[in-house]
Amino acid sequence: QSALTQPRSVSGSPGQSVTISCTGTSSDVGGYNYVSWYQQHPGKAPKLMIYDVTKRPSGVPDRFSGSKSGSTASLTISGLQAEDEADYYCCSYAGSYSVVFGGGTKLTVL
Amino acid sequence: EVQLVESGGGLVKPGGSLRLSCAASGFIFSTYSMNWVRQAPGKGLEWVSFISSSSGYISYADSVKGRFTISRDNAKNSLYLQMNSLRAEDTAVYYCARLISSGSSDYWGQGTLVTVSS
Numbered sequence: 001q002s003a004l005t006q007p008r009s010v011s012g013s014p015g016q017s018v019t020i021s022c023t024g025t026s027s028d029v030g031g032y033n034y035v036s037w038y039q040q041h042p043g044k045a046p047k048l049m050i051y052d053v054t055k056r057p058s059g060v061p062d063r064f065s066g067s068k069s070g071s072t073a074s075l076t077i078s079g080l081q082a083e084d085e086a087d088y089y090c091c092s093y094a095g096s097y098s099v100v101f102g103g104g105t106k107l108t109v110l
Numbered sequence: 111e112v113q114l115v116e117s118g119g120g121l122v123k124p125g126g127s128l129r130l131s132c133a134a135s136g137f138i139f140s141t142y143s144m145n146w147v148r149q150a151p152g153k154g155l156e157w158v159s160f161i162s163s164s165s166g167y168i169s170y171a172d173s174v175k176g177r178f179t180i181s182r183d184n185a186k187n188s189l190y191l192q193m194n195s196l197r198a199e200d201t202a203v204y205y206c207a208r209l210i211s212s213g214s215s216d217y218w219g220q221g222t223l224v225t226v227s228s
Binding site: 046094096101 | 220221
C-alpha cells in the first residue's frame, strides 16, 4: 500500500493549462481503470473532480479532464482560474476493496 | 441533499479508544459502500477502511488492521469506526465518504478531528 507518486507542486498563469501526473504500479493505476482525482481547498473536505479515469461528476467544469497511460494517470486543467488554486490528490483502486492515494500536489495560480 | 456528518472525535491518550460515527441523509444509505479516509495535520489523504453496502465485505489499511473496526447500521443510516490502541500517528481529521464506483467517493463529510496525545 505505497502512496502513488505526484509532483509536490505545479503552477500556471490564468488561462493556461497544467497537467498533474500520478504514477503507480500494475497493482493499482496500471491494473484498473478506477483512478479518481480530488480537489481540496484549505480547511475543506475533498471534492471529487474526476472518476473512473476520465468521467466528470455533474457540476465539475469541462476544463478538468483525466487520462491514463500504463501506470501513470494525469489530470489536466485548462483555462486556469484563480479558484483552481488548491491541493489535488489522485486515488486508485488497488484490489481487495482498498484504495491508495497520491501524496498530493499543490497547484498555484500565478 | 446528500449529507454526511461525522462525530465522536476528540483528545485521547495513547493506548486509548474512540468511536467515530457518520450520520448519513439525503440518499438510500443501505445501497452504498462507504470509506473512512483520514488526513494528518498538514499531510495528505490516507485511506483507512471500506465497508460494502450490506457489510459483507470489509477491508482495512495495514496501518490500522487489528486496531480499528468498521461497521454500519443501515436501519439508523449510520457508519462507525471503532478505534482501539490509538497511537500518536493516528492523529488526523477522519472523513467518511460515499463510494460511487470502485474507489471513487462523490460525497464527503466535514471531518472530525482525532488527537492522540498524553
